[in-house]
Amino acid sequence: MDLFGNLALGFSVALTPFNLLCGFLGVLVGTLVGVLPGIGPIGAIALLLPTTFGLDPISALIMLAGIYYGSQYGGSTTAILLNLPGESASAVTTIDGYQMARRGRAGPALFAAGIGSFFAGTVATLIIALFALPLTELALKFGPAEYFSLMVLGLILSVALASGSVIKSIAMIVVGLLLGLVGSDIYTGSSRFTLGFLELEDGLNFVALSVGLFGLVEIFRNLENESAGKVSITKINGLLPSKEDVKRMIAPILRGTLIGSALGVLPGGSAVLSSFAGYTIEKKVSKNSAEFGHGAIEGVAAPESANNAAAQTSFIPMLSLGIPGNATMALMYGAMIIHGITPGPTVATSNPELFWGLIVSMWLGNLALIVLNLPLVGIWVKLLTIPYYVMFPAIIAFCVIGVYSVGYNAFDLYQVTLFGLAGYLLMRLRCEPAPLVLGFVLGPMFEDHLRRAMLLSRGDPTVFVTRPISATILLLAVVALVIVSMPAAKKRRESMFVDED
Amino acid sequence: MAHKLGFDRTEVASGLVFIAIGAWFGITSLTSLRLGSTFQMGPGYFPLVLSILLITLGSAIALKPVAQKMKDVGPPIPWRGLILVGLAPVFVALTVRGLGLAPALFIATAFTSFASRRMTPLLALGLAAGLTVFCVALFSYGLRLPIQVIGPWLQP
Numbered sequence: 001m002d003l004f005g006n007l008a009l010g011f012s013v014a015l016t017p018f019n020l021l022c023g024f025l026g027v028l029v030g031t032l033v034g035v036l037p038g039i040g041p042i043g044a045i046a047l048l049l050p051t052t053f054g055l056d057p058i059s060a061l062i063m064l065a066g067i068y069y070g071s072q073y074g075g076s077t078t079a080i081l082l083n084l085p086g087e088s089a090s091a092v093t094t095i096d097g098y099q100m101a102r103r104g105r106a107g108p109a110l111f112a113a114g115i116g117s118f119f120a121g122t123v124a125t126l127i128i129a130l131f132a133l134p135l136t137e138l139a140l141k142f143g144p145a146e147y148f149s150l151m152v153l154g155l156i157l158s159v160a161l162a163s164g165s166v167i168k169s170i171a172m173i174v175v176g177l178l179l180g181l182v183g184s185d186i187y188t189g190s191s192r193f194t195l196g197f198l199e200l201e202d203g204l205n206f207v208a209l210s211v212g213l214f215g216l217v218e219i220f221r222n223l224e225n226e227s228a229g230k231v232s233i234t235k236i237n238g239l240l241p242s243k244e245d246v247k248r249m250i251a252p253i254l255r256g257t258l259i260g261s262a263l264g265v266l267p268g269g270s271a272v273l274s275s276f277a278g279y280t281i282e283k284k285v286s287k288n289s290a291e292f293g294h295g296a297i298e299g300v301a302a303p304e305s306a307n308n309a310a311a312q313t314s315f316i317p318m319l320s321l322g323i324p325g326n327a328t329m330a331l332m333y334g335a336m337i338i339h340g341i342t343p344g345p346t347v348a349t350s351n352p353e354l355f356w357g358l359i360v361s362m363w364l365g366n367l368a369l370i371v372l373n374l375p376l377v378g379i380w381v382k383l384l385t386i387p388y389y390v391m392f393p394a395i396i397a398f399c400v401i402g403v404y405s406v407g408y409n410a411f412d413l414y415q416v417t418l419f420g421l422a423g424y425l426l427m428r429l430r431c432e433p434a435p436l437v438l439g440f441v442l443g444p445m446f447e448d449h450l451r452r453a454m455l456l457s458r459g460d461p462t463v464f465v466t467r468p469i470s471a472t473i474l475l476l477a478v479v480a481l482v483i484v485s486m487p488a489a490k491k492r493r494e495s496m497f498v499d500e501d
Numbered sequence: 502m503a504h505k506l507g508f509d510r511t512e513v514a515s516g517l518v519f520i521a522i523g524a525w526f527g528i529t530s531l532t533s534l535r536l537g538s539t540f541q542m543g544p545g546y547f548p549l550v551l552s553i554l555l556i557t558l559g560s561a562i563a564l565k566p567v568a569q570k571m572k573d574v575g576p577p578i579p580w581r582g583l584i585l586v587g588l589a590p591v592f593v594a595l596t597v598r599g600l601g602l603a604p605a606l607f608i609a610t611a612f613t614s615f616a617s618r619r620m621t622p623l624l625a626l627g628l629a630a631g632l633t634v635f636c637v638a639l640f641s642y643g644l645r646l647p648i649q650v651i652g653p654w655l656q657p
Contacts, residue, residue, distance in 0.1 A: 054644050171519045171558040178526050178551050185544035192544055193529055216586060223582035223616055389617035390628060393610045396586060397632050400593045400609065401602075405646050413594035417587045424583065428575065429515035447547045459540025 003129060006356045010129075013357030014364055019059050023361045026063035027368045030070020035078055035380045036391065041089075041271075041311075042434070043218055044071040045331045046210040047395070049338070050402035057339040058354050062361040064335055065315075068328065069362070072271060072311050073117055073369050076304055077380055080109045084384075089271035089307040092279045096292060096299030108241035109300050110377060112249050114370050116305035120257040121366030124312030127261050128319070128359050132348065135320035139345035144452035145463050147323075149473040151446050154323055156477045157266060158438055160484040169435045172426075176436035179204055180443020187451065199411040206334045208403045208412045209440060212419025213433040215399045219392050220424045226389070239374055241297070249301040252282050256302035260309030265316050266325065271307040278306030312362055318343050319355065323442070327434035330441040338406075509567045516563025520556050527552030582616040589613040601652030602641060607633040 013019060033044040044067050052060035075090040080097035093113065100109040142150070159169040182193045183203030194200035241249070259281060260274040282302035283292045292299050315332075317325045322344025324330040336343050341351065348355045373380070403412050423433050457463035465471045530536070530545035530552065537543025589609040596605040611629035614620045640646045 051644065054646075167558060167562055168515065171555060171562065174551055174555045174558065175519070175522055178522070178548060178555070181548055181551075188535070188544050190534065190544050192534060192548065193526065219586055219616075220579060220582055223579035223586075224576040226618060387619075389614070389619045390624075392586075392617065393614045393628055394632055396589050396613050397606060397610050397636055400590050401606070401636055401640055401646075401648075403590070404593065404597065404648070405640070408648070410594035410597070413590040416590040420590075421583065421587055426515070426518070428578070429511055429518065431515055450547060451542045454539055454542060459538055461539055 002133075006133075006352070007129060007360060009353060010356030010358075010360030013058060013353045014062065014361040019062050019357065019361065020364070022055065022059040022063040023066045023365050024368050024372075026066020027070040027365050027372060028066075030067035030072075031074040031077075031369070031373060031380065032070075032383065033067070034071030034074025035383055036074075036386075040075065040214075041068050041071040042210070042328050042331060042437075043214040044068075045328065045335070046207065046214050047398050047402060049207055049331070049335055050405045052335070053338070053405060057336070057341055058357050060339055061332075061336065061354065061358050062365075064332060065358060065362055066365045066368070068332070069121070069308065069311050069365060070369065072307060073113075073373060074380065076113045076117075077110065077373065077377060078384060080113065080300065081106055081381055082384060089275050089311075090304075091272075092275050092303045093300055095279070096294075096296050099293070099295035100297065100300065103295050105295065105297075107239040108245050108297060110374065111239050111241050112245070112253075112297050112301040113304040114374050116249065116253045116256060116301045117308035118366050118370045119253050120260060120305035120309035121312055121369075122363060123257050124261050124264070124309040125359060125363040125366070127265075127313055128316055128362070129356075131265075132316055132320045132355075132359070135316065136345040136348045139321045142321075142469070143467070144449040144456065145467050145470045146473065148446065148449040148453055149464055149470040149477070150321065151323060151442055151449070153473050153477040153480070154317070154325060155435075155438065155442065156480050158326055159435060160480045164432050165430070166484055168431050172431050172433070172435040173439035176439020176441075177443040177446060179209070179436070180440045181447060186444070186448065197411070199409065203444075204440075205403070205406060205409075205412045205415050206338070206440070207406050208415035209419050210331060210334070210437055211399045211403050212416045213423040213437065215395060216416065216420025217423040217427055217433065219395060220420070221427065222388055222392065239377075245297050248288070248297050252286070252298040252302035253305045255282060255285070256305030257309045259302075260306030261313045263306075264310030264313030271310045271314070271328075274310035275303035275307035279303040308366075315358075315362075319347065319358075320345060322347075322445075324438065327437045330438045333441050507566065508563075512565060512567065513563045516559045516561070519559030519562065523552040523555030523559060525552075527556065579616070581618070585613050585616040597648065597652070599652050599654040601649045601655065603633055603637050603650050604652070604655065606636055 014023070029048060030041075030044055033047070034041070045064060048067055049064065052063050055063065072089060076093050076097070078084045079090040079093040080101050083094050083098040097109045097113070100106065155173050159166055159173065180203070182200055184191045184201050191201055256278040259278050260271075263274040263277060264271070279299060279302055282298050283289050286292070286296070286298050288296055288298060314325050314329055317323050318329045318333055322342070324333040324343075333343055341347060341354065399416060400413065403416050404410075406412060426433065453463055454461070463470070464474060526548050530549040534545030534548070535543035536545045536549060589612070592609045592612075593605050596608075607629050610632050611625050614625040614628055637650055641648060641650050
């Protein structure tokens with residue numbers, strides 16, 4: 001009864017005309033932004049976050065969630081049609097998707113991606129509905145020591161499971177943690193690292209930081225090479241797949257959904273990782289593995305299902321434990337805070353209509369995605385003919401107004417420029433900004449739990465290893481760290497993200 | 502083929518950046534914040550621990566010898582883009598209260614367009630005008646953000 005009662009509550013919230021509209025708009029705008037190369041889900045959420053400020057928290061979150069999976073999905077459309085992944089999670093879709101399109105089978109490829117995403121989204125939504133609540137109850141038993149260890153594990157896993165240098169990613173997390181501490185100390189009220197700026201007493205502006213690091217840096221990166229390359233667009237004749245196609249796509253969709261759902265729940269698991277894992281595993285188990293790389297429909301169905309499933313289940317750690325597992329969730333976390341909700345185990349009990357409304361709206365959003373995308377694919381493709389030099393001033397205008405509207409504070413805009421330039425410098429030094437944002441969001445929580453744990457243990461630092469749950473979590477973190485540092489694993493990890501061409 | 506071991510300049514530079522950030526946070530924590538004890542941590546305790554960690558990581562990154570490979574130069578730095586795009590938020594910050602949203606946004610988008618070498622003056626003006634109209638319609642009239650469209654500097 002409980003689950004159905006809760007889902008019914010969710011439907012009653014998500015089905016109000018206004019919330020439906022918000023979800024629909026979110027998906028629409030998300031797809032639009034996702035189709036444009038250069039702005040991924042993180043950039044899309046950062047850019048559009050301020051447009052939700054006027055809404056009530058539920059509608060705003062429904063819209064942001066829509067933007068998130070809309071942009072995720074939009075990326076796969078361009079991956080298939082143009083060999084251009086709109087965002088990194090769909091990079092692997094280009095391998096077989098584009099080959100299919102070149103053989104005149106763009107329609108079935110898009111269909112496989114769409115139906116796979118929808119199925120995966122439905123299953124993942126159910127998983128959230130089933131598991132978020134029990135996890136919440138578990139989380140309520142956690143003390144500060146467990147929380148601290150859990151965050152360590154989450155941060156380590158987010159590094160271990162992502163691409164790029166492990167040690168640099170950890171360093172970026174630490175920078176993020178430090179930046180998160182700027183402002184007045186909650187225990188003593190003394191101002192820290194503010195350089196005397198009163199505006200910094202409340203900390204650095206989260207929206208300005210993410211817009212600078214993801215919006216401006218992306219523009220700078222695109223301005224590095226202004227090639228005159230014209231996009232040639234594949235024609236789509238007929239969306240419907242043949243019977244043979246349908247048969248071949250069922251198992252990959254199921255496997256992809258499974259892999260994605262599992263990887264999404266892990267702290268640090270991301271849509272990017274799941275689509276790569278989905279593709280690699282499918283290639284190993286498929287009967288048609290020889291066809292992979294030459295337009296195998298399995299190579300589209302599996303990663304697309306996996307990344308959509310992971311995009312959804314990655315909400316679980318945030319909704320139940322209050323710990324964002326990856327940078328995108330860190331942004332959603334920030335968004336919830338801005339709307340006056342502290343994500344964590346108490347949300348499900350104190351705000352059930354928000355909790356369940358959001359979950360149900362995810363499923364509705366997936367439905368909207370498929371209804372919207374398959375028929376409208378022609379329009380999305382037209383968008384790609386807009387040259388970049390026309391687009392980036394629009395992105396800047398949105399960044400500027402968006403950040404300014406957070407607090408009507410000129411100081412926030414200076415932060416955008418500062419973080420944009422600093423982020424570009426770091427990017428040139430081959431340091432990715434995503435771990436920094438994750439650290440930034442976790443910084444204050446991290447310190448708070450550490451201090452509380454130490455107070456409770458009367459200053460005994462062994463508390464983290466003498467409490468069994470905490471010790472187990474820390475042990476897992478150490479194991480993860482050891483595994484990624486081993487030379488063999490290192491090689492496999494690199495090859496997994498580069499993968500075949 | 503034997504590779505000569507040496508240092509990668511990019512890695513050394515990034516290591517130094519991390520060391521510098523760590524040093525600043527560490528020194529500030531030591532000099533101006535109370536550290537406290539492990540029992541009752543002061544505001545400086547956790548940042549100091551983090552900055553020591555960051556300096557250690559930075560040193561490890563900078564000092565890690567790598568096999569000398571071909572010089573990886575990377576694409577040219579888009580100076581023009583860095584300056585013009587970076588100036589746009591600053592310009593709006595300085596003028597949005599005085600000039601109002603519409604003129605501030607128009608001027609900012611007009612000059613920031615030239616961050617691209619392919620921009621022409623006519624296109625920039627058209628683009629800025631279109632964007633300004635769109636943003637004012639969306640944000641001021643649609644979402645009702647309390648920002649003046651035309652500010653006091655331009656009002657008689």
